[in-house]
Each structure stands twice: as structure tokens, then as C-alpha cells.
Amino acid sequence: MIHTRQREVILEVLQEAGRPLTRDEILRFGRRQIDRLGSATVDRAIREMTADFYIIGVEFPGQPRRYELPAGAEHPHFICRKCERVFDLPVKMQLPVIKAPEGFEIGGGEIIYSGHCPDCR
Numbered sequence: 393m394i395h396t397r398q399r400e401v402i403l404e405v406l407q408e409a410g411r412p413l414t415r416d417e418i419l420r421f422g423r424r425q426i427d428r429l430g431s432a433t434v435d436r437a438i439r440e441m442t443a444d445f446y447i448i449g450v451e452f453p454g455q456p457r458r459y460e461l462p463a464g465a466e467h468p469h470f471i472c473r474k475c476e477r478v479f480d481l482p483v484k485m486q487l488p489v490i491k492a493p494e495g496f497e498i499g500g501g502e503i504i505y506s507g508h509c510p511d512c513r
């Protein structure tokens with residue numbers, strides 16, 4: 393079990409960012425709070441916290457894996473085509489239920505929008 397302080401920092405960093413972060417972003421932002429935060433420690437903490445559902449891994453096609461806090465409600469994501477950051481869109485939305493084609497088992501889905509974020513417009 394990773395030291396509590398490191399887990400707290402990861403949660404704080406995600407809370408503060410308010411958007412899904414890559415492992416590198418978590419490490420970079422986390423080091424603002426703990427100078428000597430090691431990358432192996434962060435990797436281990438992320439692994440443990442994902443397993444315990446304290447954080448959720450999100451994957452988008454062609455993008456590095458990102459992590460976010462469990463959301464109260466289903467929400468779409470937004471990828472900025474310029475800076476490639478991923479944002480949560482604070483709108484209520486439900487994934488349409490689809491019938492899986494023969495031979496497929498659907499385990500989940502994502503609604504992803506893209507365009508330009510406020511910084512890049």
C-alpha cells in the first residue's frame with residue numbers, strides 16, 4: 393500500500409485539474425506538491441487506486457491512457473485537436489443502449505467530442 397500522502401496528492405491533482413490526466417500530467421502536477429515524488433511511486437499508486445476504483449482509467453483512440461475521479465453522472469468527453477488535452481463536458485447525457493451484433497460483448501462506451509478548447513480557440 394502506497395503512503396497515504398501520495399494517494400491524497402493524486403486525488404487533489406485530479407480534483408484541481410477537473411479533467412482526465414495522463415500519468416505524466418499527474419506526475420508533473422504532483423511534483424508541485426511533493427518535490428521528490430517518484431515516477432515508480434506514482435505508477436504504483438495509480439495501479440492500486442484504479443484497482444480500488446478511487447480513480448477510473450479512460451482510454452480514447454490514439455491517446456495515452458488517462459485517469460479521472462469517478463463521476464457522479466455519465467458525461468461526454470472532449471478532445472482538443474490542438475493541445476490534445478481531454479476535458480469532461482459538464483452536460484447530462486446517456487449513452488444510447490445498443491444491441492450487440494452477433495459475437496460481440498459490449499463492456500462500455502464513451503461519447504467523445506472534439507474541436508478546440510477555450511485556450512486554443
Ligand SMILES: [Zn+2]
Binds near residue numbers: 474477509511
Ligand atoms: Zn486546447
